[in-house]
Amino acid sequence: MLDTGTYIPVWTDDEDILISFLGAEFIRNNVQMSGFGGVTYGNLYKVNIDVGGILYPNMHIIANNSIDAAFNFILSATMFDGLLYQIDTVHHVLNIDVPDTESIVRNLRIENRDGQQFVLCNGSDTVKSSPVLFP
Secondary structure, eight states, X not given: OEETTOSSOEEOSOHHHHHXXXXXXXXXXXXXXXXXXXXXXXXXXXXXXXXXXXXXXXXXXXXXXXXXXXXXXXXXXXXXXXXXXXEETTTTEEEEEOOTTSOXXXXXXXXXXXXXXXXXXXXXXXXXXXXXXXX
8 A cells, every 4th residue: 555644664464474574674663653643653674675666675664563554564655755656546556657867776764863763765876865754
């Protein structure tokens, strides 16, 4: 599922599945995130995934299986920063175009700067990055 209001991808199923199925690597526990009706906490992981030919090496995601969602993996709009995407509700397809100025290899991560968390996403061969305040 793609959530245009989510800053960081979220895994809502059992973390053992995340580790065994996607090969996730644990980074740290109790990372704060907002959304889903308030403020909650989850464990931070990094995974390597391919979304329609767009590669996300070592992408940061938060795992929280207490979130009641119909999907086990919620993609964030920040994953597609600088890309052109269209949600085709008639054919149930997410269309993504990568402009010439962007890369198909994307870097999405959480950084802590002076006690505040930011979500950063940029193409690997571009110098552009888009910090988004992550309370």
